Amino acid sequence: xxxxxxxxxxxxxxxxxxxxxxxxxxxxxxxxxxxxxxxxxxxxxxxxxxxxxxxxxxxxxxxxxxxxxxxxxxxxxxxxxxxxxxxxxxxxxxxxxxxxxxxxxxxxxxxxxxxxxxxxxxxxxxxxxxxxxxxxxxxxxxxxxxxxxxxxxxxxxxxxxxxxxxxxxxxxxxxxxxxxxxxxxxxxxxxxxxxxxxxxxxxxxxxxxxxxx
Amino acid sequence: xxxxxxxxxxxxxxxxxxxxxxxxxxxxxxxxxxxxxxxxxxxxxxxxxxxxxxxxxxxxxxxxxxxxxxxxxxxx
Numbered sequence: 587x588x589x590x591x592x593x594x595x596x597x598x599x600x601x602x603x604x605x606x607x608x609x610x611x612x613x614x615x616x617x618x619x620x621x622x623x624x625x626x627x628x629x630x631x632x633x634x635x636x637x638x639x640x641x642x643x644x645x646x647x648x649x650x651x652x653x654x655x656x657x658x659x660x661x662x663x664x665x666x667x668x669x670x671x672x673x674x675x676x677x678x679x680x681x682x683x684x685x686x687x688x689x690x691x692x693x694x695x696x697x698x699x700x701x702x703x704x705x706x707x708x709x710x711x712x713x714x715x716x717x718x719x720x721x722x723x724x725x726x727x728x729x730x731x732x733x734x735x736x737x738x739x740x741x742x743x744x745x746x747x748x749x750x751x752x753x754x755x756x757x758x759x760x761x762x763x764x765x766x767x768x769x770x771x772x773x774x775x776x777x778x779x780x781x782x783x784x785x786x787x788x789x790x791x792x793x794x795x796x797x798x799x
Numbered sequence: 800x801x802x803x804x805x806x807x808x809x810x811x812x813x814x815x816x817x818x819x820x821x822x823x824x825x826x827x828x829x830x831x832x833x834x835x836x837x838x839x840x841x842x843x844x845x846x847x848x849x850x851x852x853x854x855x856x857x858x859x860x861x862x863x864x865x866x867x868x869x870x871x872x873x874x875x
């Protein structure tokens with residue numbers, strides 16, 4: 587649940603909750619469509635995977651409270667303007683519907699990324715980068731016009747080891763309890779996070795060298 | 800580092816609103832302001848005298864009275 591909102595913000599939050607449930611059938615349709623298309627376009631790769639290679643497709647509908655928080659954090663000062671309630675819409679979010687493709691190892695990931703990019707040519711890239719600017723994961727957003735012109739969707743192609751780590755880290759860092767909240771984004775935690783990601787990438791690179799020998 | 804400048808001036812970070820604030824100084828800086836402005840501007844803004852009667856918000860775009868009201872409720 588979101589923390590208690592100041593009185594002035596509540597009408598906008600309630601209006602956006604209402605919008606969310608109006609949009610929900612569309613969001614579900616988009617997730618279903620995007621997941622189906624991604625599964626179809628990665629099928630040839632899936633069928634020729636070696637025993638140590640993996641490809642997993644996961645999808646999710648962004649939850650109501652998560653969508654509200656995400657929209658609010660896009661405003662400077664993380665605050666909805668009570669004097670302009672009409673300017674906010676959840677349809678401005680790029681990821682109400684999301685599909686994540688987890689792949690191991692890197693060689694297969696590049697193949698999957700290429701296949702999907704060929705299918706979703708008009709989608710906008712928004713890669714996830716590490717602190718040095720290197721691409722950690724491929725991310726694109728766009729629309730599935732066949733099923734909805736309102737909802738933006740996102741798909742990601744992510745190294746499996748990092749994606750699974752992010753699942754745990756996201757719950758711990760981005761959805762913390764109040765006592766954890768102040769410490770989770772500290773410099774030591776950020777430093778350790780970067781080291782974990784680096785170690786996972788190094789493991790994957792070494793593994794690929796190992797199996798190619 | 801801008802974060803060190805803010806920490807040394809006793810500013811805390813509000814994770815829910817993405818702002819740095821100091822209740823004693825009654826000043827708040829948006830993350831966007833901190834990211835976009837130079838260290839020099841940040842230091843000047845921290846040192847800028849105020850009468851301390853109301854919160855002063857340092858944003859890239861001036862916040863409306865409504866936004867100020869919400870943040871004043873949040874910051875106490």
